[in-house]
Amino acid sequence: MIDPKLLASRFPGDFTFGVATASFQIEGASRTDGRKPSIWDAFSNMPGRVHGRHNGDVACDHYNRWEDDLDLIKDMGVSAYRFSIAWPRIIPDGTGPINEKGLDFYDRLIDGLKARGIKAFATLYHWDLPLTLMGDGGWTARSTAYAFQRYAKVVMARLGDRLDAVATFNEPWCSVWLSHLYGVHAPGERNMDAALHALHYTNLAHGLGIDAIRQVAPQVPAGLVLNAHEVIPGSDSQADRAAAERAFQFHNGVFFDPVFKGEYPADFLSALGTRMPKIEAGDLEVIGQKIDWWGLNYYTPMRVADDPTPGAEFPATVAAPPVSKVKTDIGWEVYAPALKSLVEGLYKRYELPVCYITENGACYNMEVEHGVVDDQQRLDYYAEHIGVVADLIEDGYPMRGYFAWSLMDNFEWAEGYRMRFGLVHVDYGTQVRTVKKSGQWYGELAVQFPKGNHKAG
Ligand code: IFM
Numbered sequence: 001m002i003d004p005k006l007l008a009s010r011f012p013g014d015f016t017f018g019v020a021t022a023s024f025q026i027e028g029a030s031r032t033d034g035r036k037p038s039i040w041d042a043f044s045n046m047p048g049r050v051h052g053r054h055n056g057d058v059a060c061d062h063y064n065r066w067e068d069d070l071d072l073i074k075d076m077g078v079s080a081y082r083f084s085i086a087w088p089r090i091i092p093d094g095t096g097p098i099n100e101k102g103l104d105f106y107d108r109l110i111d112g113l114k115a116r117g118i119k120a121f122a123t124l125y126h127w128d129l130p131l132t133l134m135g136d137g138g139w140t141a142r143s144t145a146y147a148f149q150r151y152a153k154v155v156m157a158r159l160g161d162r163l164d165a166v167a168t169f170n171e172p173w174c175s176v177w178l179s180h181l182y183g184v185h186a187p188g189e190r191n192m193d194a195a196l197h198a199l200h201y202t203n204l205a206h207g208l209g210i211d212a213i214r215q216v217a218p219q220v221p222a223g224l225v226l227n228a229h230e231v232i233p234g235s236d237s238q239a240d241r242a243a244a245e246r247a248f249q250f251h252n253g254v255f256f257d258p259v260f261k262g263e264y265p266a267d268f269l270s271a272l273g274t275r276m277p278k279i280e281a282g283d284l285e286v287i288g289q290k291i292d293w294w295g296l297n298y299y300t301p302m303r304v305a306d307d308p309t310p311g312a313e314f315p316a317t318v319a320a321p322p323v324s325k326v327k328t329d330i331g332w333e334v335y336a337p338a339l340k341s342l343v344e345g346l347y348k349r350y351e352l353p354v355c356y357i358t359e360n361g362a363c364y365n366m367e368v369e370h371g372v373v374d375d376q377q378r379l380d381y382y383a384e385h386i387g388v389v390a391d392l393i394e395d396g397y398p399m400r401g402y403f404a405w406s407l408m409d410n411f412e413w414a415e416g417y418r419m420r421f422g423l424v425h426v427d428y429g430t431q432v433r434t435v436k437k438s439g440q441w442y443g444e445l446a447v448q449f450p451k452g453n454h455k456a457g
Contacts, residue, residue, distance in 0.1 A: 001379065002383035005444070005448045013450070016400060017080065017403075018121065019076075022170065024040050024127065026410045027059055028064070033089070034092055035086065036132070039134060039186040040186045041056060042187075043188060051415050054416030054417050055411075060431065074116040077446045079117070080121055080164070081407075082358060082403045084128075085155055087148075090103060094151075095150070103154075103155075107159065110122075121164060122155075122167070124169070125170065127179075140180070144201055148208065152168070152212035156213050157217070160216060160220050163217070165221045166213060168206045171227040177199075180195035180198045181194075223293035225297060226255055228256070228342060230298075231251065231252070231304060232302065232338065233303075234305035237306075242306065243305060249315065250314065260288070260352060263288075296355055297359035300334070300338075305318050305320040328364060330363040336387075339389075344392075344395075354400045355400065356401040360402065361381070361382070361404050361406060362378045362381035362421070363421050376437060379437055379441045382404065386445070422439075
């Protein structure tokens with residue numbers, strides 16, 4: 001087992017170790033204190049969308065147990081907490097009246113973090129769009145971007161004074177492609193035209209959100225969290241290498257290029273540009289304004305081969321087989337070298353600001369036995385990937401922090417509660433939390449870390 005103290009000593013003194021969660025996945029209390037439904041409440045209540053028709057009504061009951069959960073973070077020795085704010089608690093219909101009770105909850109949460117000396121990293125949008133906005137088309141409507149801007153302003157005006165960092169969006173790849181093209185996430189659309197509209201309006205909302213943050217809380221470092229894919233060609237053939245480049249544009253470039261270069265990727269535009277909504281004058285300037293940091297969520301690489309089907313739609317790729325035999329319980333290939341090459345490749349293509357690994361972790365579903373959860377595989381996954389982050393720092397990349405996904409087992413979207421990513425086990429019947437072996441190890445790493453190498457501190 002990798003010694004957490006040794007690993008901790010490879011990080012500079014100003015590095016941040018944290019844990020991450022998201023509102024819909026843990027809060028529950030879906031009808032409490034004025035919250036109204038989000039698209040995920042509707043989606044999870046439809047038969048056939050979420051495993052076992054699980055929903056977010058109770059989840060980890062964090063809305064009521066937040067103090068104990070913050071104590072848990074504190075007791076683990078972790079110094080930063082990444083959480084998301086539920087738009088349907090703050091502006092329950094997406095537009096219209098503000099719900100003070102919703103803001104009060106995050107007020108208490110952030111004060112609770114400060115009282116425990118834990119840094120607060122907030123995400124404004126982690127997929128729980130107020131359901132009412134679907135009446136206008138949800139993310140396929142330009143008006144949703146402006147509704148998001150107002151929501152961002154309201155949140156930052158009330159909470160910005162105590163936040164250590166804020167992200168506009170978590171993983172727009174999921175709320176765009178997975179939700180509007182592949183139909184796996186809410187609202188479950190399978191339609192390229194809808195997806196292309198969601199793409200541009202999400203990017204626009206990010207830019208408008210940055211504007212809002214700069215206006216009302218300019219002191220808070222503002223960023224964007226992307227689940228960039230390390231796209232690996234299935235073979236060395238020219239066709240597969242070209243396929244990998246198309247896949248890069250489709251899965252990464254459509255988010256990175258507008259934000260960091262102020263344009264959409266050329267091949268993507270010539271294939272699908274005519275089906276995009278009108279890009280109005282000034283949109284790309286708003287989207288491309290400077291941000292202070294970016295977050296990378298990494299779990300597994302993407303391997304692709306050319307799709308030879310005549311007329312196959314851009315990016316015209318098919319999945320290529322994994323090379324690593326090791327897979328987590330959700331079926332994702334474990335391959336840490338891809339984290340290294342992904343960061344290297346992205347810094348080569350783009351002028352990126354400092355980076356936080358805002359999510360990384362593994363799904364293993366072992367249960368509590370005799371009071372313990374022996375999840376050695378998760379611990380190994382963490383040790384290997386955190387080692388890669390240390391390598392990147394040694395190579396000069398501006399890696400500023402690492403957040404484990406997740407603090408605790410939670411609602412894993414279309415997989416419901418059957419897939420567990422937590423450092424802490426949750427018994428959904430009793431809401432008892434049990435720190436897993438990996439959680440103890442991560443806590444030791446986090447506790448030891450400030451005593452580590454302070455060369456950059
Ligand atoms: O649970 C999700 C999280 O909400 C976003 N990133 C990936 C995690 C694991 O699937």
